[in-house]
Amino acid sequence: MSHREDTPAGELAETGSAPTDRIDRELSQLAFNRRVLAQAEDSAVPLLERLRYLCIVSSNLDEFFEVRIASLLARDRIDARAANSLASSARFEEAYAVSHDLVERQYAILNQEILPELSRNGIHLLRNQDRNDAQRAWVKAYFDREVRPLLTPIGLDPAHPFPQVINKSLNFIVQLSGKDAFGRGNAIAIVKAPRVLPRVIRLPDHLSDTGGVSFCLLSSVIHAHVEDLFTDREVLAYSQFRVTRDSDLWVDEEDVKDLRQALQSELQTRHFGFAVRLEVAKNCPGALADFLLDQFSIPRARLYAVDGPVNMNRLMALVDAVDQPALRFSPFTPGYPAGLHHVDLYAVLRQRDLLLHHPYQSFLPVVEFIRSAAMDPNVVAIKQTIYRTGMNSVLMESLILAAQHGKEVTVIVELMARFDEEANINWAERLERAGAQVVYGVVGLKTHAKLALVIRREEGRLRLYAHMGTGNYHPSTTKLYTDFGLLTADAELSAEVNEIFIHLTSLTKPRQLKHLWLAPFDLQSQLLGAIAREAAIARSGRRGHIIAKMNALVDDAVIQALYAASNDGVKIELIVRGACTLRPGVPGLSENIRVRSIIGRFLEHSRIFYFRNDRAHNVYLSSADWMNRNLLRRIEVAFPVRDVKLKRRVLQEGLEPYLRDNNNAWELGADGAYRRRRPRKGQAPFCAQQYLMQKLGGNT
Structure with missing residues (x-):
C-alpha cells in the first residue's frame, strides 16, 4: 500500500463560518472517495479489482456532482443574491480543489500503474500510436463499417446551433481550417458519439504482435479517423468532452394526480439538467475549452482536463471482458444457513427467528420466503416495500405470480429511488397488470424501509411472518453489499410490520408501536x-x-x-x-x-x-x-x-x-x-x- 498509517486521506479542515465542531460534509464525502482510491493504489489488491476501484471512484464522483453539488448550486440559483452564496464560498473552492487532486491522482494511477501492469499481464489498451499496421487497418474498417454511419457532425453556424448534449455522454469538439462547402468559415464542429456503440472494443487476437488480448476505446477510434468526417478541411485541433448535469428529478407531488405518470414525463428531461462539470482531454486547446465553458455556463473551477478517457467508468467493461481469474478476487460462495435445506421455512420460523448476514450468507432464504408464499395455497396475502430491485428480479416475478394466483398482493414501490426510477416504474406497471395493489409510498417522503410480510392461514387463524432488513431486495447488491436481514414469526414484531403497511397505504396515523422505531x-x-x-x-x-x-x-x-x-x-x-x-x-x-x-x-x-x-x-x-x-x-x-x-x-x-x-x-x-x-x-x-x-x- 502506498499510503502509510499516518497519511491523511484528504484534508477535511473547516473553512469560512462553518462550526469548528463539525467536518464539512462535501469534503468528508470526497475523503470517502480518497479511501476508495487507496484500494486502487494497493498492490496487494488483484489488478483487475484495482481498475474496478478506479471505475467506482469515477462513478461516485459523477453522482457527487450531478446530485450533491447540483442540489447546492440549485439552491444558489433560487436566490442568486444570497449573501452566503455557496457557489462562491471558500468551502466550495476547497471542495473543487480536493476533487481536482483526487481526479489527477486517479488518472496517474491508471496511466503509471494499472495500464502498465495490465500490459505486463497480456491485457493491452491500445491508443492509435500503440497499434501495429494490421490493427490500424482493422480499426479503420471498424470505423467505416460500425461507427461512421452513426455519426452526425454538426458544423456550428446560425442555422446549426450548438446541439443538445446529454448528461455524461461522449462528445468531440473539432476546430477546422478553411471554408465549408458553401464558402463560409465556420470553424467549430461538434460530434456526438452514439450511445448504442460499445465504449470498449476488443481487437482480434490474431492481429497482436505481443500476444494476449488487446482493446481500444471508442474515443480512440473516433480520434484516429475524425478527419474522415470533414472532406477537404483540415482538422486543426480536437478534444473529447463530457458534461455532467443536474440529475435530480423534481415533481410537485402536491400538484400531480398520478405520481407515476408525472415521473415518467420528468425522466425524459433528466439528461438535460443544468451543467455542473465539464471534462475534456488533457491536451484540449485552451480556446476550445473556453468555448465549451462559455457554452455550458460552467466556471473554470469545474473544468477537469484528464489524461485519459473522460469517462473512466467505461473501463468497467474491460474488467468484465477479461478472463484471468488470477487478476480478480478469489471466487466466494455465500454460506447457506444450517438446517434450512429442503425444509418448511415457515415451520422453522415458528420455532425460532432467522438472522441472515449478507453477502457472507446467501440471500436465497429471503427469495424462497416470497417465492414459496406465491405458490402456497395457505398464503392469503403478501406485502412488500420496494426501493431498489433492479431490472431482473426473482422476487418481483414471485409477487407478480402471487397476484396472478389471486392472492392479496400489496407493494409499496418507491418511484423516486434515485437512478432506479425507470426500473421501478416498469415493475409497478407489471404488478398492476397482474392484479397487485401498488402504491407509491407517501407524498414528499421516500419509502426506504425494507419490509416484507406474508400472511398465512394456519389452523383456522391468520399467522404473520415478516422479513426486515438493512438492505434492498436486489439480487445483485446482496452479493456485493454487507447487510443483515431478520426473518421472524414473532407475533408482536410481525403485527407492527403490518401496522406500518396499513399506515403507508391508508395514510392514517400509525398505532403506537412498542418495538419498531x-x-x-x-x-x-x-x-x-x-x-x-x-x-x-x-x-x-x-x-x-x-x-x-x-x-x-x-x-x-x-x-x-x-x-x-x-x-x-x-x-x-x-x-x-x-x-x-x-x-x-x-x-x-x-x-x-x-x-x-x-x-x-x-x-x-x-x-x-x-x-x-x-x-x-x-x-x-x-x-x-x-x-x-x-x-x-x-x-x-x-x-x-x-x-x-x-x-x-x-x-x-x-x-x-x-x-x-x-x-x-x-x-x-x-x-x-x-x-x-x-x-x-x-x-x-x-x-x-x-x-x-x-x-x-x-x-x-
Whole structure:
C-alpha cells in the first residue's frame, strides 16, 4: 500500500463560518472517495479489482456532482443574491480543489500503474500510436463499417446551433481550417458519439504482435479517423468532452394526480439538467475549452482536463471482458444457513427467528420466503416495500405470480429511488397488470424501509411472518453489499410490520408501536432517547457504551447528543463508511468518541445500533443512516433483535470484527483527516471481511 498509517486521506479542515465542531460534509464525502482510491493504489489488491476501484471512484464522483453539488448550486440559483452564496464560498473552492487532486491522482494511477501492469499481464489498451499496421487497418474498417454511419457532425453556424448534449455522454469538439462547402468559415464542429456503440472494443487476437488480448476505446477510434468526417478541411485541433448535469428529478407531488405518470414525463428531461462539470482531454486547446465553458455556463473551477478517457467508468467493461481469474478476487460462495435445506421455512420460523448476514450468507432464504408464499395455497396475502430491485428480479416475478394466483398482493414501490426510477416504474406497471395493489409510498417522503410480510392461514387463524432488513431486495447488491436481514414469526414484531403497511397505504396515523422505531415519527427521538439513557447511566458512575455502524453520520441533533454523551463519559465507537461530519477525539467535546471507516471487497451497508443499557444490550438493525433526511424526511424502520443468541451474533459479526480490523480500517482524527490503520509491531493482521468470509461462507 502506498499510503502509510499516518497519511491523511484528504484534508477535511473547516473553512469560512462553518462550526469548528463539525467536518464539512462535501469534503468528508470526497475523503470517502480518497479511501476508495487507496484500494486502487494497493498492490496487494488483484489488478483487475484495482481498475474496478478506479471505475467506482469515477462513478461516485459523477453522482457527487450531478446530485450533491447540483442540489447546492440549485439552491444558489433560487436566490442568486444570497449573501452566503455557496457557489462562491471558500468551502466550495476547497471542495473543487480536493476533487481536482483526487481526479489527477486517479488518472496517474491508471496511466503509471494499472495500464502498465495490465500490459505486463497480456491485457493491452491500445491508443492509435500503440497499434501495429494490421490493427490500424482493422480499426479503420471498424470505423467505416460500425461507427461512421452513426455519426452526425454538426458544423456550428446560425442555422446549426450548438446541439443538445446529454448528461455524461461522449462528445468531440473539432476546430477546422478553411471554408465549408458553401464558402463560409465556420470553424467549430461538434460530434456526438452514439450511445448504442460499445465504449470498449476488443481487437482480434490474431492481429497482436505481443500476444494476449488487446482493446481500444471508442474515443480512440473516433480520434484516429475524425478527419474522415470533414472532406477537404483540415482538422486543426480536437478534444473529447463530457458534461455532467443536474440529475435530480423534481415533481410537485402536491400538484400531480398520478405520481407515476408525472415521473415518467420528468425522466425524459433528466439528461438535460443544468451543467455542473465539464471534462475534456488533457491536451484540449485552451480556446476550445473556453468555448465549451462559455457554452455550458460552467466556471473554470469545474473544468477537469484528464489524461485519459473522460469517462473512466467505461473501463468497467474491460474488467468484465477479461478472463484471468488470477487478476480478480478469489471466487466466494455465500454460506447457506444450517438446517434450512429442503425444509418448511415457515415451520422453522415458528420455532425460532432467522438472522441472515449478507453477502457472507446467501440471500436465497429471503427469495424462497416470497417465492414459496406465491405458490402456497395457505398464503392469503403478501406485502412488500420496494426501493431498489433492479431490472431482473426473482422476487418481483414471485409477487407478480402471487397476484396472478389471486392472492392479496400489496407493494409499496418507491418511484423516486434515485437512478432506479425507470426500473421501478416498469415493475409497478407489471404488478398492476397482474392484479397487485401498488402504491407509491407517501407524498414528499421516500419509502426506504425494507419490509416484507406474508400472511398465512394456519389452523383456522391468520399467522404473520415478516422479513426486515438493512438492505434492498436486489439480487445483485446482496452479493456485493454487507447487510443483515431478520426473518421472524414473532407475533408482536410481525403485527407492527403490518401496522406500518396499513399506515403507508391508508395514510392514517400509525398505532403506537412498542418495538419498531418508525421515521419520520419517532426514530430520531428514540435514538436520542437511547443516547441520553447511556449518558444518564454514565453520569451515575456505571458503564455507558454505544457502538453504531452506518453509511453516513451528518444529523446535527444526533451529533450533539453524542457529544453530550461523550462528555458524560459514555464510550462511543462509530463505524461510518462514508460522510461523517462529527469530529471525534476533541478534548472537552468528543474525547470518548472513536470513528473508523472500513473500505474493502464488499460495500459496507448495514446499519447497526448497540446500546449497552445496563447490560440489557439493546441491538437494533435499521434501513436508516444517521442523516436528517433518513430520520425526518423518509419512511425508515429500526427493529430490535430480541433473541439473545442473535444479538450476540450481530455483535460478533457486525461490530466487533470491524473494531478489530487493522487492514481495511481508516481512523478519523480530530483534525478531520483519515489515517489508514496498520498492524502494530508484533500484531497480527486482521481483516474483518476476510474473517467473515471464512466464518460464514460456503467455500470453507
